[in-house]
Amino acid sequence: MAAVKQLAGQTLWYGMSNVAARLLNSLILPLLSYLLVSNAQMVQQGSVTLIYSYFALLNVIFTYGMETAYFRFCSREKERQKDFFNTAFGSLLFSTIILCLLLYALRVPVERFVELEGHTEYISLTALILFFDTIQTIPFALLRQEQKPRKYAFIKVFGIVVNIIMVTFFVVILPKLANHYPDSIWSWLVNSFTVVSFVLIANLIQSIFVFLMLFNEWKQFTFKIDKALWKKMFAYSSPMIIIGLAGMVNEVIDRQMLVKLIPNTKEYAMRIQAIYSQNYKLSIIITLFVTAFRMAAEPFFFSRSQDKNAPELYARVMKWFVITVCLAFLTTALFLDDVWKYYMGAPYRVGLFVVPILLIANVFSGIYYNLSIWYKITDRMRVGIYITLFGAAITFAGNYLFIPKYEMLASAWTTLICYASMVVVCYISGQKYYPVPYPIKRILTYLTVIISLYLLHKGIITYVFPDSNALIRLASGIILFISFLFLVLRLERNELKAMPVIGKFLK
Secondary structure (H helix, E strand, C coil), X not given: CHHHHHHHHHHHHHHCCHHHHHCCHHHHHHHHHHHCCCHHHHHHHHHHHHHHHHHHHHHHHHHCCHHHHHHHXXXXXXXXXXXXXXXXXXXXXXXXXXXXXXHHHCHHHHHHHCCCCCCHHHHHHHHHHHHHHHHCHHHHHHHHHCCXXXXXXXXXXXXXXXXXXXXHHHHHHHHHHHHHCCCCHHHHHHHHCCHHHHHHHHHHHHHHHHHHHCHHHHCCCCCCCCHHHHHHHHHHHCHHHHHHHHHHHHHHHHHHHHHHHCCCCXXXXXXXXXXXXXXXXXXXXXXXXXXXXXXXXXXXXXXHCCCCCHHHHHHHHHHHHHHHHHHHHHHHHCCCCCCHXXXXXXXXXXXXXXXXXXXXXXXXXXXXXXXXXHHHHCCCHHHHHHHHHHHHHHHHHHHHHHHHHHCHHHHHHHHHHHHHHHHHHHHHHHHHHCCCCCCHHHHHHHHHHHHHHHHHHHHHHHHHCCCCCHHHHHHHHHHHHHHHHHHHHHHCHHHHHCCCCCHHHHC
């Protein structure tokens, strides 16, 4: 239990910061959704979300799994951590310079491919952001390896604050200054740059500030790259390129396919993609925990992999992880119509019907990440490649076949089917190579109950009280949420008694 408490504590710190950094647009887009409400403005919103979806794919290529390799090798030979840091950081520094120069040189054809004709400046800004974001990877990994979640969280939060301030200035304050002073530099800036450019410039400023705040970490780097060590680290990390790309395909390719496959005008498709992306962000509570958990879990799982009780520990972590994401699902789904819809502007709320589907999909995504640790600690990365490619094939096929008819609904259901299928395949293969006694019946019980509670809630407010007001809907959600808490209390009472705060009320 002590190990689980340690992981939970670190996850809490990472949860305060990391999601907002990795999914920065999930914080910025609500602001933009209230400002960009006309059809033309929604197209600009669609451009922002589209660019960030490509960011996710490019980040995988630029980092090529070197962060995971750093954790893996540090867990094996702790006395050589300095060598691992120099080799990993030096490798990313060199490759990032090359890739950024290549991206800049090909900015015109890239701009055309991503459906952003006439805006090569977007690609140039993207290259600069990717440079600073990538070379931050190993310094941040060093903080995680040294178990300094508070410093990690502080730097991340500081960067987020800088970004929000910059976006607010560029998008809200600057136009007012331009109107008040029509012959000033403010007016020139507004006329020279689009909203998309301003969002990217704000992100670039944030990335530079964060890099500077990591000075104490990256200043440790010396140009002593061990070539033999690099070959070993790259041999381990290189499969992560395929795994990462396939994983990102499952997460973001639907946005790009919506733009390309909807049989209508480009402007219409971009608006649908903007609506879908904005509603996707309503899974932020689940995403918050899953992403924070990833940051804490990877070094934690590797450090415990040699313990004889590791499988039992992993099983316990999985159970409490599932309970947490189930609570996150109910927190969002039961109060979607009266609380969470205000996360975005009114024109984007027409897509609320996809949110419950995407919430469950993200629950399965988190479960899959938990399960996938087996092929990382057993060095069977090839199996991980097969599983993620299997998921990517489902994503491509589902979106390609059904987007032309069902648009964003097709993307939502495809995402759910993809992650659910990957969970099943990963569990079956994992039990063969690295058996973990997961409490399957208990996990399935929780998943079945939350779906049933949501459907019951929809039935109550749709058929029992069809003309219900917000108070009735909120009361229904609160009662059903508390019902799930009582179920967890009943089934997990013995373990809850051992917890430091909750246990005092159960003894």
